[in-house]
Amino acid sequence: MVVPAGVEWPLLIASGMLGSAHCLGMCGPFAVAIGASSASWRGNLRRQLAYSAGRIFTYAVLGAAAAFVGMRAAGSLPAWTNVPALLAVLAGVLLVVQGLFAAGVLRHRAVTGEASCPGGAAFRGLLSAKGTLDVFLAGLFTGLLPCGLLYGMLALAASTHDIARGLVTMVAFGAGTVPAMVAAGLGGSLLGVAARRRIHAIAAWCLVLTGVVSIARGASHVSLSGEPPAGCPMCREVE
Amino acid sequence: MTVSRDAGCDYCGLPVERPATPEGVEPGPCYCCFGCRFAASITAAGGDEGALRWMMTRLGLAVFFSMNVMVFTMVLWSQRDAAAEPAAEAFYALARHACLLFTAPVLLLLGGPLLEEAWREVRLRRPSINLLLAVGVAAAFLLSVDAVLRGGHVYFEVSCMVLLAVTLGKWLEASGKLRTTEALRELERLLPDRVRKLSADGEREVGLATVRPGDRLRVLPGERVPTDGTIESGRSSIDEQAVTGESVPVVKGPGDVVHSGTALIDGPLVIRVASEPGAGTLERLIKAVAAAASRGTREQRIAERAAAWFLPIVILAGLAAVGVHWARSGWTAAGLAAGTMAGIAVVVVSCPCALGLATPMAMWSAIGRATRRHVLIQDGDAFVGLARARRFCFDKTGTLTTGCRVVGIEALPHGSGSLPQASDTAEADRLLAVAAAVAGGSTHVLSRGILAEALARGIEPAGVTDVRVVAGRGVEGVLADGSPADGSVVRLGSAAWLGEVGPEPDHPECVLAIAGRPVGRILFDESLRPEAAAAVAAIASRGAEVWLLSGDRASRVSAVASRLGMAWRAPLLPDEKLAFIQDGQDGRRVVMVGDGINDAPALAAADVGVALGCGADVSRWTADVCLLRDDLSDLPWLVGLAERTSRTIRWNLLWAFGYNAACIPAAAAGWVHPAIAAAAMVASSLLVVTGSLALGREDEG
Structure with a gap:
């Protein structure tokens, strides 16, 4: 293998950690809303952690599901298609694109139309609820919100074609987002605008790097397509 | 069984048949569907904040437990028969127990409302698919518990996913319905809850519902007139846009009539109430629009008839699926389980019955959108008919020309x-x-x-x-x-x-x-309305004939007609106008556009009567559609809306029929896993609801 397998998980955490600076735009207001209804600093921290735990739980389930789908796809498609490799490349491309958007190299089209979600009011109710359980559930639903970064990570999880590994991939990514989210919920503006911008840029290029590594890994498998990739039980069955 | 159709759902406001038990009309709040009942409990329509939190937490917890079940189910799904080692066996047994452990709370959390609804329907002797769903969920759970105890395949995820999907899907529909009736509620909110009543011993705040004709009320600048009445003292500019669409305020003084829902701009007024509670101008206007939807459309009536056949078909298909799968397996337990899964899948794909939802959702969305533009639709059938109209007849004076x-x-x-x-x-x-x-x-x-x-x-x-x-x-x-x-x-x-x-x-x-x-x-x-030429041209560009019908002299009518590029007939007496419209109806839909009161017979005879300047008195309206703003450019806009509505309704119905026709046989054959069916069900709801709600949003393009 060109890239050692161990390279990715620290990178995942890092991209989660730095990528979350970019995600604060979407999920930051939720974290702030959760903090708003808490009187003490300590209580707020507990709520923030519960909220993040909820998010990570959802990420983990999604990761397991993605890995399961990847595994099934690998099993049901013809033997010559190297599904994990293709998924890794797909994930890489998604992450690179997402990273380039974040870095400002690519530009989003302006999103028009009102955002409408029937559960919106109920979701806001959970965010401001007193109980820690409600905050955990709010985090759980936050994990289901559409997010390009998340989809890239999920494609990566799918490429692991193993439920446990897919799950851990997403937990690692989720854990990386905790510091920034908690910080956002606790203090809001601990960092100045300039510092945030710099981190944002680093985060963007970190995403691109994760994507490139993923593409390289996928490509390395494709180049070895003569022999089945290691660790795929379905492919072994086909023999 | 007797039903009254005048009531609306207490959550979304859509018309609902208030079911009657043998003891009489069911007391308490009435909802049109399970979704609305559930949504009302979430948004605490009853005002109980604690109950609201608990219902939301309940839903969230159910999602949490279901996610756990899904993870362990995926683990079980990836189990390979080859792995017969004792350690692996123990691991998978553990996963099965974990599924049981996490499924039980989901049943407790979400099974209650569904079971309650199913039981209520049984008691009212009008069971629906909710009963089948409850039976299916219970069957999947019991089969799986049996499998945990005695070995075999578990289906806990089916119970969880079906319960979750049904609850979320129904809630989604209820939220959609709520949105479609938003425009009417906005109008209702114009009226104040409390009013200042004057009596011998001074001024007192009382509830609006307690005000009777003859009472005297004080209304301050910036407030809305709460009832119809006459001004006793004071003088004020009054904004009547809410009830007449007229944006220029009018000045009114003692003796003048004021309408409920109009806004005072400057001076305070004392008014003597003339209308019974709930019977003011604005309330009558709201009722007129609400009545339009409760009458339903042709498509809706067809869909309702089809839906009546639907439940028996679903029951038969479900039972047949169970029986055939079981029999073909040689009456084994595994065959019964597979058959039960197929039966559940049949019930789940056929729920929610998008057939019942397809037309009213779109209609209400469009009616709400039109109401926002001060276009009041009084007959849904006629409104949708605008899309297919091939001949538009216009009156001249007051319709194409301005005030004289x-x-x-x-x-x-x-x-x-x-x-x-x-x-x-x-x-x-x-x-x-x-x-x-x-x-x-x-x-x-x-x-x-x-x-x-x-x-x-x-x-x-x-x-x-x-x-x-x-x-x-x-x-x-x-x-x-x-x-x-x-x-x-x-x-x-x-x-x-x-x-x-x-x-x-x-x-x-x-x-x-x-x-x-x-x-x-x-x-x-007499001069042409400034917007007349553009409006007539827009109608003509749709390929419809445009006619000018007038009682005025031929020379003047022909002059106006040639300026607007219309065909014309004049002078016409009212019965000649009627005859012309009826002749044109030979297989074509004819629209008459005219003055709301003076052209009443022609408006009534046409397939669609569109009136300008209807005035504030709803009871005198005879047209199917009223352009309250007295602006002819609302007509091409309305025809465009009718076209989009008609397209959405057809697409919704096509989807509802096609989806059920394709999926029920597939599910009965055992090709559709019930969890997939549950996901498809939510997606189907989402499609119909969002497609219909799009009509209520700002105009395309």
Whole structure:
């Protein structure tokens, strides 16, 4: 293998950690809303952690599901298609694109139309609820919100074609987002605008790097397509 | 079983048949569906904050436990038969127990509301698919518990996913329905809850519902008039846009009539209440629009008939699936389980019955959108028919042309039928006073022109009693001025009705006749509405015929018609107009656009009657659609909305029929896993709901 397998998980955490600076735009207001209804600093921290735990739980389930789908796809498609490799490349491309958007190299089209979600009011109710359980559930639903970064990570999880590994991939990514989210919920503006911008840029290029590594890994498998990739039980069955 | 159709769902406001038990009408709040009942408990429609939190937490916890079940189920799904080692066996047994552990709370959390609803329906003797769903969920759970205890395949994820999908799907629908009726609730919110009632012992705040006719209320600037009434004291500019669409405020003083829902701009008023509670102008307007939807459309009635057949078919297909799968397996337990799964899948794919949802969702969304633009739809069928209309007929005066100013009064002192000998000002004024008294009984543009002229000249309308409108012809009353002709019939209307007076004038005219003899005529100037040309061109560009039908003289009608590029027929008496419209209906939909009151017969005869300037009094509206703003450019917009609505309804119905026709057999054959069916069900709801809600949003393009 060109890239050692161990390279990715620290990178995942890092991209989660730095990528979350970019995600604060979407999920930051939720974290702030959760903090708003808490009187003490300590209580707020507990709520923030519960909220993040909820998010990570959802990420983990999604990761397991993605890995399961990847595994099934690998099993049901013809033997010559190297599904994990293709998924890794797909994930890489998604992450690179997402990273380039974040870095400002690519530009989003302006999103028009009102955002409408029937559960919106109920979701806001959970965010401001007193109980820690409600905050955990709010985090759980936050994990289901559409997010390009998340989809890239999920494609990566799918490429692991193993439920446990897919799950851990997403937990690692989720854990990386905790510091920034908690910080956002606790203090809001601990960092100045300039510092945030710099981190944002680093985060963007970190995403691109994760994507490139993923593409390289996928490509390395494709180049070895003569022999089945290691660790795929379905492919072994086909023999 | 008796039902009353006047009630609306207590959550979304859509019409609902209030079911009657043998003991009488069911007490308490009434909801149109399980989704609304559930959504009402989430949004705490009853006002119980604690219950709201708990219901939301309940849903969240159910999602949390279901996610756990899904992870362990995926682990079980990836189990390979080859792995027969004891350690792996123990691991998978553990996963099965974990599924059981996490499924039980989901059943407790979400099973309750579904079971309650199913039981309620059984008690009302109108069971629906909810009962089948409850049975299916229970069957999947019991089969799986049995499998955990005795070995075999578990289906816990089916119980979880079906419960979750049903709850979320129904909630989604309920939220969608709520959004479609938002426009009406916005109108309702215009009325204040509390009003200032004046009595002998001073001023007191009371609830609006307690106000009775004859009460005196004080209304302050910035507030809305809470009921219909007359002004006792005070003077104020009043914004009547909510009920008449008119954006220019009118000044009203003592003795003037005010309508509920209109807003005071400056001075405070004391008004004497004239309307019963809930029967003011605004409330009647809201009821008229709500009634439009409760009547339903042709497509809806077809869908309702189809839906009646639907439940038995689903039951049969489900039972057949269980039986056939079980029999083909040689009556084994595994075969029964597979059959049960197929049966559950059948029930789940056929729920929610998008058939029942497809038309009303789209209709209500469109009606709400139109209401926001002050276009009131009173008949949904007719409104959708606009999309297929091939012939549009327009009235001229007041529809394509604006309000008319009086430019001349010609009196014939002896009723000789010849030209007036001299212009006698006193005679002209007497004529105007009588004409204005008769004109006061009509809202026709020419009548309004006469009244305005009388007001400008300082002439008090007088001398006529028992005024009534003769539709399409004019107005008549009984002369009561003490003159020799006292007691004879006085008429104001077209020359075609009352006879020619003098040579053909260059202006539109109105003849006044006493005891059947013309005594004078009033001349008006008339100009095209600024938006008329664009509106007519927009209709014509859709490939529809545009006709100008008028009682006015042929020369003037043809001039207007040629400027607008329309075909024309004139002069037409009301029955000739009717005949023309009915002739055109030969397989085509004919739209009549005219004055809401004076063109009533023609509007009623046409497939779609569209009226401008309906006035505030809903009870007098005869048209299917009222353009309250009195703006002709609303017509092409409305036709566009009707086209989009019609397309959405057809697409919704096609989807509902097609989806069920394709998925029920597939599910019965055992090709669709119930969890997939549950996901498809939510997706199907989402498609119908979002497609319909798109109609309520701002215009495309």
